Amino acid sequence: MEAKKGINWSSLWRAEDWWACWIGWLILALALIGILPKWYKIGSWTTLGEAFPDVIGTLGTTVWAFLFVIILTIIGLVFMKRFTWYYIPAFIVIFALGFLSFFLAKWKLLAFVQIPYVIWAIILGLLISNIVGVPKWLKAGVMTEYFIKIGLVCMGAAIFFSDVIKAGGVGMGQAILVVGGVWFFAYWLGRRFGMSERFAGIMATGVSICGVSASIAAGGALKGNPKEVSYMIAWIMVCAVVLIIIMPPIALAMGLPANMAGAWIGGVIDNTGAVAAAGAVYPGEAAVTVALIVKMAQNVLIGFAAFFMALWAVMSLDRAAGAARPSIMEIWYRFPKFIVGFVVASLIVFFVLEPIMGAKEAQAVGSLAKSFRDPFFVLAFVCIGLETRFKELLSVGGGKPAIAYWIAQLMNAFWTLGIVWILWSGWLFTPPI
Secondary structure (H helix, E strand, O other), X not given: OEOOOOOOOOHHHHOHHHHHHHHHHXXXXXXXXXXXXXXXXXXXXXXXXXXXXXXXXXXXHHHXXXXXXXXXXXXXXXXXXXXXXXXXXHHHHHHHHHHHHHHHHOEHHHOOOOOOHHHHHHHHHHHHHHHHOOOHHHHOOOOHHXXXXXXXXXXXXXXXXXXXXXXXOHHHHHHHHHHHHHHHHHHHHHHHOOOOHHHHHHHHHHHHOOOHHHHHHHHHHHOOOHHHHHHHHHHHHHHHHHHHHHHHHHHHHOOOOHHHHHHHHHHHOOOHHHHHHHHHOOOOHHHHHXXXXXXXXXXXXXXXXXXXXXXXXXXXXXXXXXXOEOOOHHHHHHOOHHHHHHHHHHHHHHHHHHHHHOHHHHHHHHHHHHOOHHHHHHXXXXXXXXXXXXXXXXXXXXXXXXXXXXXXXXXXXXXXHHHHXXXXXXXXXXXXX
C-alpha cells in the first residue's frame, strides 16, 4: 500500500536544510544591494605587523563578521528549537579557532607546503578532541552540518556556468567521466569490504565528486548515519593534506604541462580549498585555473547526485528494509534542501544577474556572497576536528572502511590521470586552456 504523507509546511522554518537556504539567500541578497559585511583579511606574514597592517580595521571587520554570523545562526537555531545558552561561549571558541586557522594559513614559513585554512581548522579541532577532550558546553557549538550547508549555499553563488562553458565543456566532460567511473568502483569496493549500501554510497559520492559537500548531500539523501558521514569527512580531510604535498611533485616528475596538472589535481583532490592550494604551487597560471574549473564542474554535479541518491534510497534501499511503498513526493522529502539553495543561488547569478548586470558585475556579486563560504566552512571544519577521535577513526569496521577509502582514492588518481591525458593532452583536440 502506498504511504500517504501530507505537506509538512513547518519544515520551512524548522528544518536545518531550509535554514541553510534562507541564510545563504539572505547573504546573496545583501551582497546584491551592497550592505553585506566584509570578512576579515589577514596578510601573508612572518611578523604580526605583516599579518595585521591595519589593526583597527581588522578588529572592526572581525567583530562585525562575528556578530553577523552568530546572530544569523542563533535565529535559525531558535526556530529549530535547538538553541541553548551554551552555544554562545562555544561559538566564541570555535570562531576564535577559525580565525587562528586563517592566521596560520598565511604564515610565510609554511608557504612551501601551502596548507589551506580548512586543513588548519581540522588540525586544531583534532588537537583539542584527541589531547584534552571536548567539554560538554563546547559541544553545544558543534554544528558541523548546519555550518557547512550554509557555506555550500553561499558557494553556489560563485558557480558560474559561463566559466564552465568557456572551458569548452572539457571540464564538465572530465567531471562526468571521472565521477561515473570512480563512483561505481568505490561503491563496489565498499560493499566488498563489508560496508552497508548507504555507507558505501556516501563514501563513493565523497571520493568521486567533491568530498565534504558531496558526502553531506549523500548522507542527507540516503538517510545515512551521521557518524558515518563525519567519519568519511575526516578521512577526506586527512587525504587532502597528503595530496597537497605529493601531487604537485608527482605531476612535475611526470612532466605534465600546467593545464594537464591542474586538471589532474582538480579531479582527484576532494576539497576546493585544497585544490586551489595544490594548483597554486604548480608552475604556470593555467594549473590553478584549470584545477578550479574542473572542481567547479564537479561541484555542479552535486545536485544531480543528491537527486539520484534520494531516488535510489526511496525506490530501493527503503523498500528492501521493509518500508511501505513510498509516494512520489517522498523523493522530494528525502532530497537535501540545501542543495536547492545551492542550485538556486547559482541560477540567480547566471540567469538573472548576469544578463541584467553583465558578467563582470554579476560575478562580483557572486564572489562577494561566496566570501562567506569560507567563514562557514572554517567553522564546520573546526567542528569536524572536535568530533573526530583518531582511535575511533581507525577502529570503525575494523579499519576496513578506511582501507576501502584509500584504495578508491588511489584508483581515482589513476583513472583521472587517464581521462586528463585523453581530454587535455591535445591528442583528440586542442584544449581550451
